[in-house]
Amino acid sequence: MxxxxxxxxxTPASGRRKARPMARxxxxxxxxxxxxxxxxxxxxxxxxxxxxxxSGTWGHLLSTVLPTYVRNSVLLVLAVTCGVFVTGVGTAWLVTMCRFPGKRVLEWALILPFAAPSYVVAYAYTDFLQHPGPVQTWLRAATGWGPNDYWFPEIRSLEGAALMFTLVLYPYVYLLARTAFLNQSACTLEVARTLGRGPWRSFLGVALPMARPAIAVGITLALMETLADFGTVAHFGVQTFTTGIYRAWFSMGDRVAAAQLSLALVSVVLLIFLIERIQRGGRGFDTGRRFDALPEYQLRGVRAGLATVACVLPILLGFVLPLLILGRLSWLxxxxxxxxxxxxxxxxxxxxxxxxxxxxxxxxxxxxxxxxxxxxxxxxxxxxxxxxxxxxxxxxxxxxxxxxxxxxxxxxxxxxxxxxxxxxxxxxxxxxxxxxxxxxxxxxxxxxxxxxxxxxxxxxxxxxxxxxxxxxxxxxxxxxxxxxxxxxxxxxxxxxxxxxxxxxxxxxxxxxxxxxxxxxxxxxxxxDERLAEASTPSLVIMAVGLLPVILLSRQIARSRPGAR
Missing domain, CATH: 1.10.3720.10 (MetI-like)
Incomplete structure (x- = not known):
């Protein structure tokens, strides 16, 4: 300083020095x-x-590829919305309002998938789950099945892309939902408990409606990243607006088609923003009394174990497993x-x-x-x-x-x-x-x-x-x-x-x-299907991406006095 x-x-503002007027x-x-x-x-x-x-390009796009782009984009948006809502809100509520084994570590570790871009996670899971990958190789060795004797989910699909986006984008919802839950009035939740509402009814009837604006913003941010992505959908062969824009510009050399597809995507983005604004209805973010201790629910036995598993799975699938896969590929x-x-x-x-x-x-x-x-x-x-x-x-x-x-x-x-x-x-x-x-x-x-x-x-x-x-x-x-x-x-x-x-x-x-x-x-x-070689730059990207994750985890830990 x-x-x-x-x-x-x-020095107070009323000091003895003569004030000089602030310049225009x-x-x-x-x-x-x-x-x-x-x-x-x-x-x-x-x-x-x-x-x-x-040039008549728009009419050609409308009759050929545009319906596919719209359908795939809408399906991705719907799937990712459900995925990030369930994962982000559920884990935020558990680590904020419940006590169970591993809570102190999990509340910051749940942000770790932020460090991995979706396309990096997609590369890792492609190698892990594809036909010559370790999972299917082990399955054939253990059962004696041939290549055509069993069915295995195809990771390179629209459903697989939606899963990748959910695993790396749920922290948007988690961060904002957890902050909203931390800032809610302790009196409101105590009144709900006094009136006989258990944890589940308090969550659905009190906490969730108050946190709705923050959750909506988190989902909107996740959807923006989904629509903006190119690496994941291109690798999985899912035709969306971003792959269409790239193809129109580089493969066909048609800047009009690229511009018109871009404008269509901008319209989708603005529509999502409009829907988020309308559903919020001018409601702000509940801030409550930040210095009151929130009532926590002590979980024991099976419930405690399920809560721990529910919080560990997103970290394991969104960060730990991709990191181990990429590390193994690079090492081998x-x-x-x-x-x-x-x-x-x-x-x-x-x-x-x-x-x-x-x-x-x-x-x-x-x-x-x-x-x-x-x-x-x-x-x-x-x-x-x-x-x-x-x-x-x-x-x-x-x-x-x-x-x-x-x-x-x-x-x-x-x-x-x-x-x-x-x-x-x-x-x-x-x-x-x-x-x-x-x-x-x-x-x-x-x-x-x-x-x-x-x-x-x-x-x-x-x-x-x-x-x-x-x-x-x-x-x-x-x-x-x-x-x-x-x-x-x-x-x-x-x-x-x-x-x-x-x-x-x-x-x-x-x-x-x-x-x-x-x-x-x-x-x-x-x-080029050289996933093993792609693991090395992907690892470096993930390593550098950990830096803002550490900052975010420290900030959220200090967002409410007494919050662990």
């Missing part, structure tokens, strides 16, 4: 609006490309985890993730600070518009950026050829700068929300004290606010860093030529 920040903490900061509001418009430009480009060219195939090839992949991945995280936090800080210093409709609207980027799949953002970038590069190259007989080539398309901008659009909401929460903890009296001590807006930001929110900035940067490291569709479409990352390497090897 700087000297000025320490002096402000120790109207430019911050306009800067915030300009940045939000810039970050929304990919979506505008998609809409313009979809309606700007009348003698892959050097930090060989020369993987050192280059790690450097490329960290370069993109570090640049994207730094740019995202910097722009997010400007937006958050503008909302603090100039609260009003303009800054509020700017920040809400920017947050829409998180709902856009990486494939849509990539298409929305590539369309104007390629148009500009081609026009510039044609003009330079005609005027100076010089070819400029592709100046912006396929560059790291363009890819970093795509990451900013995709993950700005993550960094912005964390920074807004950190700035919100600084009371207005701190700003008043800074003015009293003669500090202007710039000095207040650099000498007071930044030292106080340094922890929040680090958290935001770390979360965005890991999100970028795991991101696949935008990186796959927009990366510079011959610039591979860990995610790209894992996807390529898995696409």
């Amino acid at each position: 700087t000297d000025l920040a320490q002096e402000i903490v120790a 900061v109207g430019w911050l509001a306009w800067t915030s609006l300009a940045l939000s418009i810039l970050l929304l430009s990919p979506l505008v480009a998609v809409v313009a490309a979809a309606f700007g060219v009348d 195939n003698a892959h050097a985890l930090f060989g020369e090839r993987y050192v280059g992949l790690i450097l490329n991945s960290f370069t993109l993730a570090g640049s994207g995280a730094a740019a995202t936090v910097l722009v997010g800080l400007i937006l958050a600070y503008a909302a603090r210093m100039r609260p009003g409709a303009m800054t509020t609207l700017s920040n809400r518009l920017v947050s829409l980027g998180y709902a856009l799949p990486g494939s849509i953002i990539a298409v929305g950026l590539l369309i104007p970038l390629t148009t500009f590069d081609n026009a510039l190259d044609s003009w330079m050829r005609a005027t100076f007989d010089i070819s400029t080539g592709l100046l912006l398309t396929g560059t790291i700068a363009a890819l970093v901008f795509a990451y900013m659009v995709r993950f700005m909401a993550v960094g912005l929300n964390t920074l807004e929460a950190s700035l919100g903890k600084i009371t207005p009296s701190i700003d008043a004290a800074a003015r009293t001590l003669g500090a202007g807006p710039g000095a207040t930001l650099f000498r007071v606010h930044l030292p106080l929110i340094s922890g929040g900035m680090l958290t935001a940067a770390l979360i965005v860093f890991v999100d970028i490291l795991k991101e696949l569709p935008a990186t796959l479409i927009m990366r510079p030529f011959n610039f591979d990352t860990l995610a790209i390497q894992a996807y390529r090897l898995a696409s």
